[in-house]
Amino acid sequence: MKGYLGFAIRKISAAAITIFAVICVNFVIFRLVPGDPVRLLFSDPRASAAQIREMRERFGLDRPLFEQFLAYLRQLFLHGDMGMSFVHRRPVMEVIMGRVPQTLLLVLTALFIAVIVGTLLGALAGWRTGTRFDATVVSFSLAMYSIPTFALGIILLLVFALILGWFPLGGMYSVELSLTGWAHLRDVAWHLVLPAGSVVLWYIGEYVILTRSAMQDVLDQDYITAARAKGLKESVVLGRHALRNAILPVVTVTGMNIAFAVAGIIQAETVFRWPGIGRLMYESVVRRDYPVLQGLFVIFAVAVVLANLIVDLIYGYIDPRIKVGGQG
C-alpha cells in the first residue's frame, strides 16, 4: 500500500504541473497571436464602457505583460474568474458550467453503450479471427472510426430524422410541448438517441479494434491452451478466462477516450443543436466570443488531464507491475 501511495502522489503532482502548464499556454496563445483578446475586447461593439473599465482593472490590462499574467492567475485560482462573455454578458465560468450537465449526459450515455457493445463485438471478432464475421466487424469499425463525427451525424440526421422521421432534428427537448416529470425525461431520451448514436458509432470502432487485438494476444497464452485441454467448453474459456484478461487495455483507453471524445462531442452537439459545451464552442466561434473560447479550452484540457489521472490511478491499483515500473 505504501508503494501505491508514492505512485499516486507522483501521478497527482504530474497532473497538477500539467494543468498549470495548460493554463500558462492558454495565456500565451491568446496574447501572442494577432487576435489579442484584450484588444478584441476594446474593439468589440458589444462591450460597454463600464465593462471594459472593470475588466481592465481586474486583469491589469494596462500593466506590463508579466503583471497581467499574475493577475490572470490570481483571478483564475482565487475566484475561478475567466472574464466576461461578450455575447452572454455573464461570467465565462457561469456560462460554461450551465452547459456541463447536458454534455455529461451525452458523453456518459455514449461511453456506457460503446464500451459494452464495442468490447463484446471486438472480443467475438478476436475469438473468430480470420472469419467473415471478423472481417466485416473490422472494416465496419474502421469506417465508423474514421468518418468525421459531424458527417456521421448528418447521415444519421438525414436517414433517421428526415427520411424515416423516427427522431427529432435536434435540440434537447420539445420546447413547444413544455412537458414535465416522466414525459419530459422520455422526451429528452428521445432527443438524445441521434447525438449519442453518432458518438457511440465512433467510439465503438476504437473498442472493437482494441479488444480484438487484446483477445488475439490472450488466446496465444498457455493458460488458454490449458483451459481448453481441461476440456472446458469454448464459451466458458471465452467468458471466464479470455475476456477477463483482454479487458485490461479497455480501462486505459476509456480514460484516453474521454480526451479524444472532446472532438466528437463538439461535432455531434453542433449538428444536433444539443445545448452542451461542445455546441457552446461552436456558438462562440461563430460569434467570436473569445473569452468563452479561452475558458472552454482550459475546461477541456483540464478534463482530459483529470480523466487520464483517474485512469492511471485505477490502473496502478489493478495492475501492480505498473508501480514497480517506477515512472509508470
Added chain:
Amino acid sequence: MSSLVRELERLKENFGLILRHRMGLVGVVVLVFFGVIAIFAPYLRTVDPARTGLAINVLKPPSSEFWFGTDHLARDIWSQTIYGTRIALTVGFFAAGVTVFIGTLIGLLGGYFGGRFEEVLMRIVDFFMLLPSLPLMIILAALLGPSIWNIVLVIGITYWPWTARVIRSQVLSIKERAFVEASRSIGAGDPLLIFGEIMPNVVPLIFAQVILLVTEAIYAEAVLAFLGLGDPRTISWGMMLNFAFESGVLHRKLYWVIPPLTCIVVLIVSLTFLGTAISDILKPGYREARGL
C-alpha cells in the same frame, strides 16, 4: 546514399504489396480517382465555383444547366464539389508535409542525441499530446483568421508530436545497429550519421506517417470548415456543409448536402483503409506469412 536507393527499392516492392492488400487497393484506387479530379478540376467544372449567380437561380435543384443544383447564393454545386477535391488534397498533403517535417526532425534529433536534450523534447511532446486537439485547432484557427494556409499551419502545430514519438522510437533501435557503429568508426560525423545512415531507414515509417497524417489533415480541415472556420475564398466540402447547415436547409436540400458529404466520407474512409494496409505490410513477418 546507397542505403537510400535500397530503401526506395523496398518502397517499390511494398507498393506492390499494397496493391495486393484488399483495403490497400481500395485506398489507392480512390486516391488516384480524386487526384485526377483535382488535377483536371479547371476542365471538369462548368462555371467558376465562387461566382454568385442571379437571384432567380438561388437553390435550384439539379438540372442540365446546374448538374448538382445551386446553393443559397446561386453558386454551382457541381463546380464547388470538383474544386473541393483540390482543396482537400492540397490541405491534406501540405499539412502532412509540415507535420512530418517538424515531427521527423525532432524525432531524429531527440532519438539520436538522447540524454537531457531528449528528455526535455519528449516532455514537450507528451504535453502537446495531452492537449485536446480539436479545441486547440479551433482556437488557433479562430485567432489566426480564415485562410487555408493558416489551417495547414494549425494542423502542423497540433499533430507533430505523434510523428516525433513514432520516429524517435524507431531511431532508438536503429542507432544501436552495427552499420551505424561501423560508419562512426570510420569517422562519420553526426549530420552524416543522422541524415545519411539513420534517416533512410525510417523512410518506410515516414511514408506510413504521411498517409496517416494526410487522412488526419483532410479530416481536420473538413471539421474546421464545417464549424465555420474555413477560408471564404476557397470553398471546401466542409464549408459547403456549413453553408447548408447555417442556412437551415440542411435537411431539406439533399442535392446540396449529398455531394460534399459523400466525397468527405469516401475519401477519408479509403485513406484510412490505405493506412491500415500500409501498417499491416510494415509489420514484421507479413511477407513470410504470405510466402513472398
